[in-house]
Amino acid sequence: MDRALGLGVVAEGVETQAQHDQLQAWGCDIFQGFLLARPMPLSALSEFIATR
Structure with a gap:
C-alpha cells in the first residue's frame, strides 16, 4: 500500500x-535502531556522520 500512495x-x-x-527483503526503505547506531548526544553526531 505504501508504494501505491507514494510513501516510503x-x-x-x-x-x-x-x-x-x-x-x-520485504521492501523497507529506511532503517532505524541499535543495529545502525546507539543514541548519542548532538555533539557526537557530526563526527558520526563524517565517518560514514
Missing part, C-alpha cells in the same frame, strides 16, 4: 542483522 517505509527498532535482512 521506515522500520524502527532494528536490532539484529537478521531483522535488517528480512525487512530489506
Whole structure:
C-alpha cells in the first residue's frame, strides 16, 4: 500500500542483522535502531556522520 500512495517505509527498532535482512527483503526503505547506531548526544553526531 505504501508504494501505491507514494510513501516510503521506515522500520524502527532494528536490532539484529537478521531483522535488517528480512525487512530489506520485504521492501523497507529506511532503517532505524541499535543495529545502525546507539543514541548519542548532538555533539557526537557530526563526527558520526563524517565517518560514514
